[in-house]
Amino acid sequence: MIPQEKIEALIRQSHAACAALSDDDDGLKRELLAHAGNRWSLGVVHALGVSGRLRHADLGRRLAGVTQRMLTRTLRQLERDGLVTRWDHHETPPRVEYELTALGRELLYQMIPLWTWVIRNADSIRAQRLAFDAAQAAEGAPASAQGSR
Amino acid sequence: MIPQEKIEALIRQSHAACAALSDDDDGLKRELLAHAGNRWSLGVVHALGVSGRLRHADLGRRLAGVTQRMLTRTLRQLERDGLVTRWDHHETPPRVEYELTALGRELLYQMIPLWTWVIRNADSIRAQRLAFDAAQAAEGAPASAQGSR
DNA sequence: CAGCATCCCCAAGGATACTG
DNA sequence: CAGTATCCTTGGGGATGCTG
Numbered sequence: 001m002i003p004q005e006k007i008e009a010l011i012r013q014s015h016a017a018c019a020a021l022s023d024d025d026d027g028l029k030r031e032l033l034a035h036a037g038n039r040w041s042l043g044v045v046h047a048l049g050v051s052g053r054l055r056h057a058d059l060g061r062r063l064a065g066v067t068q069r070m071l072t073r074t075l076r077q078l079e080r081d082g083l084v085t086r087w088d089h090h091e092t093p094p095r096v097e098y099e100l101t102a103l104g105r106e107l108l109y110q111m112i113p114l115w116t117w118v119i120r121n122a123d124s125i126r127a128q129r130l131a132f133d134a135a136q137a138a139e140g141a142p143a144s145a146q147g148s149r
Numbered sequence: 150m151i152p153q154e155k156i157e158a159l160i161r162q163s164h165a166a167c168a169a170l171s172d173d174d175d176g177l178k179r180e181l182l183a184h185a186g187n188r189w190s191l192g193v194v195h196a197l198g199v200s201g202r203l204r205h206a207d208l209g210r211r212l213a214g215v216t217q218r219m220l221t222r223t224l225r226q227l228e229r230d231g232l233v234t235r236w237d238h239h240e241t242p243p244r245v246e247y248e249l250t251a252l253g254r255e256l257l258y259q260m261i262p263l264w265t266w267v268i269r270n271a272d273s274i275r276a277q278r279l280a281f282d283a284a285q286a287a288e289g290a291p292a293s294a295q296g297s298r
Numbered sequence: 299c300a301g302c303a304t305c306c307c308c309a310a311g312g313a314t315a316c317t318g
Numbered sequence: 319c320a321g322t323a324t325c326c327t328t329g330g331g332g333a334t335g336c337t338g
Contacts, residue, residue: 040311069323073310082274128252244300
């Protein structure tokens with residue numbers, strides 16, 4: 001699907017980029033990429049990207065199942081990394097809005113191809129997983145194959 | 150840096166892609182993206198991308214600080230998701246080699262822009278973090294500023 | 299050499315209750 | 319409404335030792 005030479009060129013490029021990293025950067029890099037693996041970060045960035053400026057409760061409504069605690073936590077992390085801005089209107093009752101920063105928008109922009117790729121390949125990966133798990137099960141308990149438990 | 154309209158077009162695209170997801174896919178998607186946040190997954194994929202087929206011990210040598218346990222674990226996860234192939238030569242002493250699958254290469258290919266972006270922005274993010282932490286500290290303990298504890 | 303078993307620590311994530 | 323505090327569970331990550 002993707003020409004081999006192109007992949008190799010890109011790998012060389014990434015290799016050069018990787019070699020340019022200090023040990024210190026390595027940790028930071030992973031922390032940044034960890035947002036992709038965090039339970040709610042992607043959802044927050046995506047919701048803010050789609051809807052612009054949103055209040056805490058609005059965000060909570062869009063992310064089904066999130067608790068206030070985790071939402072606040074996630075927002076703090078994103079704010080700390082400069083991906084999200086917090087707008088506190090200092091009113092009573094409280095009124096706080098969140099918005100993507102330029103950096104956050106860029107990150108979203110960078111994420112989309114990866115994201116789309118994962119979604120496109122979700123089916124084949126799920127099938128692969130099932131096959132793998134089946135193979136593992138067959139290997140792990142061949143003696144008790146018919147003994148159920 | 151990136152035109153606003155382009156971002157919005159991409160966001161709409163990602164929104165459409167996201168809307169196409171079932172609840173089931175959502176978990177899978179995050180699990181896949183979690184490889185980006187895992188301690189060693191990226192390193193393994195990168196090393197295999199750069200060097201082709203590698204033995205367990207060779208991989209261990211390239212990833213400074215990894216333990217056999219975590220290396221094996223990581224490889225199993227990647228194998229389960231169809232990103233890495235395990236070649237067991239069934240010899241004694243054991244000889245097992247690992248290699249990226251086509252899917253794994255594609256993932257690496259998809260990752261590189263994001264990766265490069267993070268590296269490019271590492272400095273500004275680190276600065277942002279320091280500022281944020283300083284602000285938090287100033288806000289959290291202004292009363293006990295001189296009282297230490 | 300490859301990798302499993304065991305024990306351990308800690309942060310992510312969550313449920314619940316409370317406050318300005 | 320936005321957020322903190324508290325308690326709990328789970329899994330990532332690691333150190334060490336053993337085996338085919």
